[in-house]
Amino acid sequence: MDNSEDEVEEDENEWRTSFVDSVPLSPAAVSGPRLYKIPEPTPAHRIILHFDLDCFYAQVEMIRNPALREVPLGIQQKYIIVTCNYVAREQGVTKLMSVTDAKEKCPQLVLVKGEDLTHYREMSYKMTELLMSYCPLVERLGFDENFMDITSMVERRLAQTSESENFSFKGHVYNHLSADVKASDHPRLALGSHIAAELREVVHSKLGLTGCAGIATNKLLAKLVSGTFKPNQQTTLLPENVSVIMGDLSSLRKVPGVGHQTAKRLQALGLVSVKDMQLYPLNDLVREFGGPSAQRLKNLALGVDDSPVTPTGAPQSLSDEDSFKKMSSTKEVLEKIQELLSSLVERMHKDGRQPQTFRLTTRKYSATNKWFSRESRQCPIPNHIGQKITSGSSDDAVVQLVPLAMKLFHKMIDSSAAFHLTLINVCFSNLQSRGAAVSGKGSITSFFTQTTSPRKTQIFSSQSQDDSSQTGGHHCVDHQFITQHISQETLTTKSPRSSGAALYGFKRKQSPVVAEEDHPPQKVPCSTERSNPDETNNTMTQRLPPNVDPEVFRLLPEEIQKELLSPAYTNSLANSLVAEVPYTTKHKAQQKFTGSKNITDVKETVDKLDPSDLPTTVNHWSPAGPSLFQGENVMEEAGLSLPRSSDCEFPGNVDPKVFSELPPDVQRELMSEWKQQEPVLKTPSSRKPGRSLMTKDRKSAGKSSQTNNLFKYFKPS
């Protein structure tokens, strides 16, 4: 969306004067009428920061265990050292080195498993949040990098700076020997370097993280320059050195945006170095890549990048995956899916939003094409299940998602033949903030839940991305010295509602009610808490078998309760595979986050009739609902065999294949659902959204199946 029209270089003036003219520019070669309009050179002289944390995973582990600071440390995922601390690097260990090679280089290397990204993810979002509390225009790139557009912050300081003040640079200046720098020629970049230094200091003091920063006039250059002095330093790039830094790149592949495939295609054209590309006729490039891509590539080679810093906000999808050498039985697949879903559902619950789409991805082994070839299938998530996720009935949700996943699995893999998987991924997407339960198709709820993809609301050319968008809609922290600011207003005290709001569902004790600042008219508080009259308990007991004392019943372990309520397992089909799949919902409540935030959801609806006009506003994401997670979960598995009863019919349009693959207790769950479904079928619309959100108070949190219609998901299709 950010392309063609505004793609041309409207870049910084400084660059234009110093560099553009010296390089054979394209327009001459482009004979015909210009395809791209040339934006008016609004001096939107941006100051962009790029932050890059040092060996991020290793840092996090060293914070968790300071003893690791003094030893060579490697973070291991499967057979690979994904990153390592600098002690290890001194001994020759590098990123993405195989474990065997690393151990060879450095026998004393200490390894920490890094496959579970939880801690890294948390720290990563703390970092982004922290930066956002100073300036809302923060864009994430992976877990350890952030871009910031600090133009307005710089301009403000500049305005406060008296004439003829001494400007200086903090940190390095690219291609300068730190003495000959005339900072007064570049006051904005100079101020930017000070802001960068302050932010790095803040990050260090508040989070204990060190990292590099690059200061430049666009994202491309900021990113390229940030890595020039490596651990825990910062570098500023002056416009007159743009061509130098670009020319210093060893190959086109080093240009961010030029990946493996693109580099190969370029090489086929004889293009290897950055200079090659700079001199290559745009027309020829267009033939290979098409207009917009060609122009963008060429611009990148020139150091031109007008792409705005687009606030990232909350993730648009949550996924969990695992890779392995070989997986070839349906049973293994099922267990892996269960495992992945358990953790993913927990994450989703903490997030607070409700996923509307589920996707299953696999990677099949194939001798020829080993490392690519992912395949995926997706389907909508029925509302009942989505609600169980948000309401915290996680095990219930997992139980109901598993059949969905298995259906998708069978759409991809013919399990009657041999198969060989090397990866499974489960993913929630189409994340909906808070919306009430969707009763029907339309209804007011659609107003709340209507999804204008949050990011897309932030599309404007860099032209409009200057101060107006920031000073108008947001406020960067205004203090002259960031370090002062942070000592008073920290993460926990700053108003979370504005973009500084909790980016992620971690921590933070925050009073539920939040002061709202900007854009009052747009807000749609969706906080309509659907308080559920507590009919929850009744339905359980009311269908108790005769001669069971309800009081006694309540005291029984939940598994037993369920068994009493659902004699389903006696079904012949179910019996056929009671052959114990030792399924245990090893539900790990490994983390107990204390805080929860409770923020009224704000959806900003944007008329974006003309994408080129109004800057609108950044999207504010806030986790819906309290979603407090009490570290105590109870449920345990009942591997036990149980009395068999007789009735219980197998519901029609159930895919027997899928069903038969499910673990016995999952089958029981489903059967239980089906049984309870019957009354609903009789009185179609009467009771439906009723319970299901059993507040998971201590005991009965576990798996209580409720009234949900699962039939359709078993329909063979």
Next chain:
DNA sequence: CTGGGCATCT
């Protein structure tokens, strides 16, 4: 040609 994510474009 390795990991476990994420995003965007088609």
Next chain:
DNA sequence: AGATGCC
């Protein structure tokens, strides 16, 4: 639904 790119 896949390809591509980034970390």
